[in-house]
Each structure stands twice: as structure tokens, then as C-alpha cells.
Amino acid sequence: MRILLDATAVPADRGGVGRYVDALLPALARQGVDLVVVCQPRDAALLAALVPSAEVVVASSRIARRPARLAWEQVALPRIARRVRADLLHSPHYTMPLRPGLPVVVTLHDATFFSHPELHSAVKARFFRAATRRAVARAAALVMPSQATAREVQRHVGGDPARFHVAYHGVDTSLFHRVDVQDRARVARSLGLEGRSYIGFLGTLEPRKNVPALVRAWARAVGDLPEAPALVLAGGAGWDEQVAPTVAAVRAAHPHLQVELPGYLPLEDLPGFLSGATVLAYPSLGEGFGLPVLEAMACGAVVLTTRELSLPEVGGDAVAYCGTDEASIARELRSLLDDEARRGRLASAAVERAAHFDWDGAARAHLAAYEAALETAR
Template structure:
């Protein structure tokens, strides 16, 4: 099968979308298919020297004017086109009725633009972009949603018929597994020396990973940790390590105001192996998101043998399974109590939770995901209903 994957504009730094497209490319090629991953190129700001505001609009020209012309030419040579991120759904007219699949990762931005999310506001240009994205999704013959919750929310905001939207769970996009203790400590020790962070390899810690989008609730993570510090402690209080994007100004202000600089460790831009070491060594992974399309860190942590405390709504309840502990992310005092209980649980209970998480993570193998997508491609090529 000749499969064209449409990926994301690299300067936008949408890392999870890039990893998904690259996973699809790698796994499909291993199955013997002819695969090409085609992305919009930064042609108008090739040097990357344009000021931020101008770079944004040059990016729009790269993505909305130049790339569709290339896609139109290239798509003719393939059997099926897979738009790997629904935020590129406006490319559908460029593939000229080719059999196609779009993966919908979440509808958070669309819901925000429609003023359905009370925690977020969207400017006029963002609303215009999300209107284009929703318009593209409305024209799609086949949409693969990454969770049941994402499918439900997509059907609520779009004109798609139920038979056009199916669920294909994400596969873990890196071979995460428990890292042996000595190897993990060596990895963290090396990282600590590289980043000038003391005792990164020797103190117990709570772990969080995420970007700075509003729904990741990273300021909430800090507030929960501060609540934990006020609870009576019978043992050493673990540090909080936060990986992902660098802290924003509001987060830095909170850390300074509450004198947390010795307790909260910021680790931006980790490699997969460094993340694996953190997951494998943490006492618990705290992930109190306010909204998600899927929730990759939950599965990554479980695959490394790390207990998970995450939010008590779909899709996180759908993804985390029975091994995860669920919380109301807005009740930060209660989340702190749940976190304290997890930190204090017996080794027997912890081992049971770890094994349950390892078992749950097996539901999300890349092989299962690729099997489902290949079947969906065949369905799209024959013109049959996806449902």
C-alpha cells in the first residue's frame, strides 16, 4: 500500500503530534508499505530570524498557501492520505477526493473557539483558524478519534455522522519500560550534573510532565504540592520534579512566593530515556489535567512501573484503567491528601498498583494501533463505512 502521511509544521513545535506522525511512518514502513511523511516546510522564514509576530504570519503563508500546492501534486501518487493531526483538516480540498483518514486527537481548541470551555478564551485569528479546522473535519469521510471521549465531543461540535468517526487508541510512541534502578540513577545523575541540579539521583520525588497549555493545569500542580507541604508529615517530603516546557512567569512567581525553589525542580526538554528514568524512579506521577484528548503521560508512566494520580473524568478514566488513582483536579486540598496517601502506602499495595499499571499499558501497543489503521485505510479505499 502507498500511504501519504501529512504531518505538522516543525516550527510550531507540536511535539506530541510530531511523535505520532513519526511513529506511524516508522511502524508502517516496518510492515513493508511505501510511506512518505510530508510536512509544510518553513520556506518564508527559512533562517528563523523573523520577529515572533511576523514569523507567525509567515508560518500561516507556508502552511495555508504554499503547502497545499505541494500536497496536491504529491497526493496523486498515493493510494491513501492520512492527515495525522486534525488541526490540518483544511488540507482536505488539496487531496482531491483521494481516500483519506484524519486522526482527531482532541477538540479542546475547537471547543474553546466555540466558547464551550470556561477556562479558556480564543482571539479572533484563533477562532477563524478553528472554524477552518472544523469545516475540514465536517467534510471528512473517515475520522479516527484517539479515545471514546474525543469521539463523543467531536460528534457534539461537528456535522459528522456517527459512522464516520471511529476510535483507535494511541500506541505508546516510545518503548517505555521499567528502567533498572542503577541505570536510572546513573541517567539522573548525569542529567543533574549537566543541568547543575544537586541530588537529582538520590532524593524521593513526585513527577509531572506537560506543556503550558491552560488545560495541563501546571499551576494547579504547584498548588497541590504546596497543599501537600502543609499536611502533617511522618516521613521525608519528596521534591516535585516538573518536566516538559519551561515554567511560565506565573509559575515562577508562585515558586518564589512560596519559597519552593529548593523543593520544585524544573527540567525542560528531556530526552525519552531521561523521561523513562524519571518515570521509573518517581514515587508517583501527578497528572491533574483539566482536559485531555488522550493522556499519553498516564500510559508512559504506567509502562515504566510508576503509580499514577490523575483527573477523574474521561478520557483519563478511560485510559488510566483500574490501576490509576483518580481525583478532582479542582479540589486541590483533597488531591494533596490522596497524594499523601499514595506516598505512604505499603510496598505490597504499591507493587499491586505497579503491576496493574504495567498490565493496563499493554492495551496501547503500537502494533494494535497500526493494525487498526491499516484496516481503516482499506475501508477508506473501498469506500465502505468506517463503522
């Protein structure tokens, strides 16, 4: 089985789709898959190092912008597939060639473009809804990261359930694990929080992450504490225009409270950040999977999240749950802060549950989707 994986959709900041591709490729190689990876020039050295056994094809630098990449995908990608004699094409981020000339497997990461369109920009929602419909209509097999995503795609788009394959993401425990006090202290110093406890958040500051409600809830939960934990909102600035004014309002009303927005944290700092948080709060309005929750669990963090869409599939009984409204977030956050014994139980349970999510298992699930796609084509 010779698989061509199109990694050209990976963004320069290597967000969620980049993390997925970077972890999946070595796991597929460990399963003995004959891999060809096509990528943008900036990613060639990284992917060659990640998967030495793979053939790396470098696309033109002119596809850095999305419109050019989408045109390239329709015309040049099928040619590459023929040239490398691929048996199957894996398109790992919604879109695919309309006339590929070989079976295609498409990964659909998220269905909130249908279930929660108001949480995305209008252009983005329209684009990904259209791409999802095309993939469901044309792909030989579809991969989703959770049962919730598969159910939502089926509910909104339809399609043959036999072509839907759930492949849970994994967590790299060589990176994401409990770290020692020194590493936690190093990261805390870099955030200006030496010797101070904090509530953490990790993710893009976009509307579906529900960050303004978290900021208000945190202030409500800790405002009367003599040594209130800070709030650290780690992640890239998204298009949620309410985050900045909400933070400004809370700072004005509660000058003794500390909120930090450090932006992206270096990957090597994430274990220290997650391990060092008193609570990792992730009150999302809906996720296709929820990788920050899983990575926090692997680091022994006490996670507070919601029961929306896929999140209970990840957290199970090893996390605490709240609603999506300010009052519920504040109530459950304060309950955790007041109960050290419960936090200890959740931290231990989180590490144990996270160990069940591994990228080798994800690769085996992808391999089953590839085999099903080839059988369908036959």
C-alpha cells in the same frame, strides 16, 4: 494501497504530534502499507531512517512558518499527491487541503478547543475549531485517539459517526519500561536530586495541565513531612502565566521544599525520570489521549490523574484518581505517599495495562480508516 502522509505539520521540538507520527509510520510499514512521506527538510534524515521502505519527499524550507505551510498545503500538497500517484492522503494534524483531488483521512487529536476553550489561547482555539469543522465536513474518514475525543467532536461538531475511527496511541516498550536503579540515579543526579525522592510531572506547562493547582497541592500534601519529596515539573514552557508566580510563592512560603523546572528532558532520560518518581502526578483538566500517563505506566510509575475526558480510558483501574481542585489533589497525593503497599499494587497493574497499548494495534486501526475512506470514495 499507496498512502501519502503529510508530516510537514510536525513541530521542530517534536512534541505530541511528532511522537505520534514517528511511532505510527514504522508501524504502518510493518503492516505492509506503501508509504510516501512528505516532510520539512529538517526531518528528512530522521524519517528516512525510521521508515527505510518509505519514499520521502522533502518540501521547501520556506514552509517552516505556519502561514506558509498552510498555503503550501492547499496548493502544493495536492500536486505532490498526484505526482506520487497516491491513493489516499493522511493529514495527521487537523488541517487538510480543501481541494485535495483524492480521499483524505484527518487525525483530530483533541476536542478541548470546543469543550474547554478557556484553556487555550483565543487564536489557537479559533484556528483548531475551524480546522476541525472543515475536517468533519470534508474528510472521507476521521481518526481520533480516544472514545472521549470522538464523543466530544460528535457533540460539538456533528458529522457522520460512520466516518469516526478510534485508534488508541501505543507505547514503545523498547524505550518506555522499568529501568534499573543506576539509570534512575543517573537521571536524579542530572536533576540535582541525588538520593532524594520526588513527585514528577511530565508535559507542557499550559493551562489545561493544571500545574499551579498541582504545585499548591504538593506543598499542602508534603509540607509537614521531615523528608518531603521534591516536585519536578518536566516539560516545555507553555503559555500558563500562573506557573512561575505559583512556584515563587510556594518557595517563599516553604523554603524547605524543593521545586525543579528542568524544561524538556532528553528522550533517553524519560524512562529513568518516570521509573524513579514516587508518584507521577498529572491532574489534567482534559486530554485527547494522555500519552504521558501511558508512558509513565509502562515505566512502572504510580500515576495520579483525573477522570477528565480520555484519561480513564488510558488509566483504567491501574492508576489513582483525584479531582482537579487543589484539595482533592493534595488529599489523594498524601494518601499515596502514606501507603507503600498500594503504590506497589498500582505500579504492577500499570505495567500490565500499558502492555495492551501498542503501535501495531494503532496502525491496524488506521488501516481500517484508510480502507473505509477508499470505500467511501468508490
